[in-house]
Amino acid sequence: MQCDLCGTREATVHLTEVINKQSRELHLCEPCAREKGVKMDSPFGFAELLSGLADLEIPPPAAGAKVPACPQCGMRFEEFKKSGRLGCGGCYEAFRRQLEPLLTRLHGASRHAGRAPAATSAAAQRQADLEGLKARLRQAIKAEAFEEAARLRDQLRKLEEPKSGKGAGRVTRNRRAQ
Secondary structure, three states: EEOOOOOOEEEEEEEEEEOOOOEEEEEEEEHHHHOOOOOOOOOHHHHHHHHHHHHHHOOOOOOOOOOOOOOOOEEEEHHHHHHOOOOOOOHHHHHHHHHHHHHHHHHOOOOOOOOHHHHHHHHHHHHHHHHHHHHHHHHHHHHOOOOHHHHHHHHHHHHHHOOOOOOOOOOOOOOOOO
């Protein structure tokens, strides 16, 4: 989209003005926006939002308390608060205590529970069911609840056996009439 004033440069500033319930849009390039007096010196992005929320959520460390650093990249939590960006995947674990309240506030949970492709989610659900049953079986054996353990063992066997369709295990041949 071209600038509405000069018509030559790409419009990167988009203004909407509402007067008496009438809205008017103006698309400007940066030089024309500066000429019009639009201030663009302090962009507010996601990093600034995160660092602002981190300040609200995280109590300051106690006096003399050691502030952890990520063992993989060496980043300190104070650097994250300034930039709003973590240094590596290890930062999530290193700053877990500080990040959990922030993630819970932003997403409603501290663990990802989003959608997955249907085939992946079905396989993941089956695997989760198997792991859950195995854990319950171990607990039942430990508690010497052998009837419950036998029932869980049977459920596990049902889940672990391969799905069989029609004609499973049977070989058929197609013969042409001669």
